[in-house]
Amino acid sequence: MDKFLNLISEEMKKAFEAAGYQADLGKVTISNRPDLCEYQCNGAMAGAKQYHKAPIMIANEVVEKLQDSAVFADVSAVMPGFLNLNIKEAFLQSYLNEMCQDEKFGLAMPEKPQKIIVDYGGPNVAKPLHVGHLRSAIIGESIKRICRYAGHEVLGDIHLGDWGLQMGLIVTELKKRQPELLYFDATYDGEYPNEAPFTISELEEIYPTASAKSKEDPAYKAEAMEATGKLQSGVRGYRALWQHIMSVSVADLKKNYSALNVDFDLWKGESDVHDLIPAMVEKMKKDGFAHESEGALVVDVKEETDTKEIPPCMILKSDGAALYNTTDLATIVDRMENYRPDSMIYLADKRQDLYFEQVFRCARKTGLVKPETKLLHIGFGTMNGKDGKPFKTREGGVMRLENLIRGINEEMHRKIADNKSMGEEEAKETSEVVALSALKYGDLSNQASKDYIFDIDRFTSFEGDTGPYILYTIVRIKSILNKYKEQGGKIDGIQIREAVNAAEKDLMLQITGFNAMLEAAFEEAAPHRICAYIYDLANAFNHFYHETKILTEEEKEKQAGWIALLMLTKRILETCIDLLGFSAPERM
Numbered sequence: 391m392d393k394f395l396n397l398i399s400e401e402m403k404k405a406f407e408a409a410g411y412q413a414d415l416g417k418v419t420i421s422n423r424p425d426l427c428e429y430q431c432n433g434a435m436a437g438a439k440q441y442h443k444a445p446i447m448i449a450n451e452v453v454e455k456l457q458d459s460a461v462f463a464d465v466s467a468v469m470p471g472f473l474n475l476n477i478k479e480a481f482l483q484s485y486l487n488e489m490c491q492d493e494k495f496g497l498a499m500p501e502k503p504q505k506i507i508v509d510y511g512g513p514n515v516a517k518p519l520h521v522g523h524l525r526s527a528i529i530g531e532s533i534k535r536i537c538r539y540a541g542h543e544v545l546g547d548i549h550l551g552d553w554g555l556q557m558g559l560i561v562t563e564l565k566k567r568q569p570e571l572l573y574f575d576a577t578y579d580g581e582y583p584n585e586a587p588f589t590i591s592e593l594e595e596i597y598p599t600a601s602a603k604s605k606e607d608p609a610y611k612a613e614a615m616e617a618t619g620k621l622q623s624g625v626r627g628y629r630a631l632w633q634h635i636m637s638v639s640v641a642d643l644k645k646n647y648s649a650l651n652v653d654f655d656l657w658k659g660e661s662d663v664h665d666l667i668p669a670m671v672e673k674m675k676k677d678g679f680a681h682e683s684e685g686a687l688v689v690d691v692k693e694e695t696d697t698k699e700i701p702p703c704m705i706l707k708s709d710g711a712a713l714y715n716t717t718d719l720a721t722i723v724d725r726m727e728n729y730r731p732d733s734m735i736y737l738a739d740k741r742q743d744l745y746f747e748q749v750f751r752c753a754r755k756t757g758l759v760k761p762e763t764k765l766l767h768i769g770f771g772t773m774n775g776k777d778g779k780p781f782k783t784r785e786g787g788v789m790r791l792e793n794l795i796r797g798i799n800e801e802m803h804r805k806i807a808d809n810k811s812m813g814e815e816e817a818k819e820t821s822e823v824v825a826l827s828a829l830k831y832g833d834l835s836n837q838a839s840k841d842y843i844f845d846i847d848r849f850t851s852f853e854g855d856t857g858p859y860i861l862y863t864i865v866r867i868k869s870i871l872n873k874y875k876e877q878g879g880k881i882d883g884i885q886i887r888e889a890v891n892a893a894e895k896d897l898m899l900q901i902t903g904f905n906a907m908l909e910a911a912f913e914e915a916a917p918h919r920i921c922a923y924i925y926d927l928a929n930a931f932n933h934f935y936h937e938t939k940i941l942t943e944e945e946k947e948k949q950a951g952w953i954a955l956l957m958l959t960k961r962i963l964e965t966c967i968d969l970l971g972f973s974a975p976e977r978m
């Protein structure tokens with residue numbers, strides 16, 4: 391299905407052409423004076439110079455050609471030469487009924503689907519998830535869903551931080567605490583236990599302790615670096631211990647992500663590409679891209695057109711150790727070999743902008759990717775507290791994700807429990823569903839690159855530009871549909887009819903924007919576009935609802951037309967919130 395705005399532009403272009411003007415002057419846009427008209431065209435103004443004619447004359451000639459238009463109910467030329475347009479009800483009605491028939495509401499599928507890898511989440515094993523990881527998970531999950539919905543083949547990869555010094559630190563601290571463990575006995579050559587010698591909570595305490603010690607004590611740090619080396623070079627006991635850290639940690643991560651309705655197709659990590667590093671580095675050297683600089687191995691990535699300094703991309707440290715860069719580059723090698731993606735999208739804090747610029751340039755320069763492979767970093771801003779500073783606990787520490795979620799669940803529960811008709815069980819489940827919408831919508835409704843303020847009162851409000859408001863609207867539609875069915879109303883074969891009032895038409899026009907909005911959300915990898923669209927849609931619906939007595943309508947055909955419109959509105963809202971990564975309850 392073509393986009394609504396395209397169809398009406400086509401009609402306008404034909405009229406310009408018929409009046410003897412260049413067709414592309416007939417571009418139509420949404421009216422910036424909704425009090426005067428629904429759409430507008432400024433082509434007559436644009437053409438005035440070229441045709442040496444007053445804009446109003448051109449506009450009048452175009453109006454002439456649209457007298458019998460099947461698209462426009464009325465077209466008027468207004469001084470100094472604007473074209474004000476209103477859509478014909480029948481045309482709008484038929485567009486909407488076509489949308490109803492289409493599984494994707496008129497979104498065209500790509501001729502050749504792309505293969506896309508979305509790299510998001512990026513948690514570090516054995517470190518508790520904190521709010522910084524929240525944005526990556528929320529935005530990445532939504533982008534993954536949008537790409538998939540737009541007809542592409544998409545894989546989400548968590549890209550675990552599971553290989554660096556942090557692992558050596560944990561191993562070192564464990565060795566101090568439990569030196570008797572078999573894993574540290576170099577002479578042992580039997581099987582290792584299946585049970586991990588620690589729980590997740592112990593693990594989460596061990597890491598910060600070890601990290602603090604290594605900052606104060608150089609000997610401790612040296613030990614941790616040595617342990618990292620042993621682990622990476624494959625010492626049996628260290629690998630076995632690492633396996634335990636991985637499984638305990640991954641089980642916990644799965645639990646946390648599933649509570650966020652976030653799931654990954656690939657649970658790969660930095661460790662998975664360890665073995666690819668030597669050959670990659672060799673090739674970079676052989677091809678003359680990597681050279682030594684102050685003992686380290688680097689690839690120059692600056693370009694003539696740079697306006698700021700772009701330092702070389704470091705491939706190996708002077709002690710030969712791999713870095714964050716190295717694993718990211720080797721991951722690209724792995725992906726190109728095993729999945730052949732057309733594009734890779736990375737979600738990470740915008741403070742990593744320069745880092746990704748270096749990595750991408752290096753990957754291109756050294757031929758790790760094809761010239762046409764797209765590499766995109768979506769750098770997101772910080773989630774701040776009400777004081778405008780990065781979100782902290784009351785004590786000033788880093789806020790754990792679990793606690794943040796608990797807080798918002800509790801707040802939501804307070805609000806929902808007011809609904810006395812709900813049992814405790816339902817109230818609890820409902821508040822979790824609604825709280826997730828508050829959290830995700832609060833994040834996604836901002837352009838990703840912007841910082842935003844985590845404002846629990848605003849996010850959990852049932853009014854305004856919030857997740858709960860959207861859910862409330864869906865629940866309201868569900869309730870009307872249920873009552874309609876209880877009254878014996880029919881659903882099968884009903885069709886949307888011509889709008890009877892301005893609020894209804896407004897709702898209808900809002901709906902028509904779905905495919906154009908989704909295309910833009912995909913192309914710009916921008917979930918906030920969906921939020922803006924559904925907020926307007928929910929407003930348009932609620933306005934219509936207040937203006938129209940749907941359930942008491944005597945004329946059954948008319949009522950059925952409204953029900954069809956409600957069903958379409960609901961399907962679209964539900965599709966959109968699914969793309970944002972949350973769902974609606976039955977009631978709230």
Ligand code: ARG
Nearest residue numbers: 509512513514549551718738
């Ligand atoms: N683990 C990293 C961190 O916590 C984020 C990983 C981002 N993704 C990537 N491919 N580098 O900062």
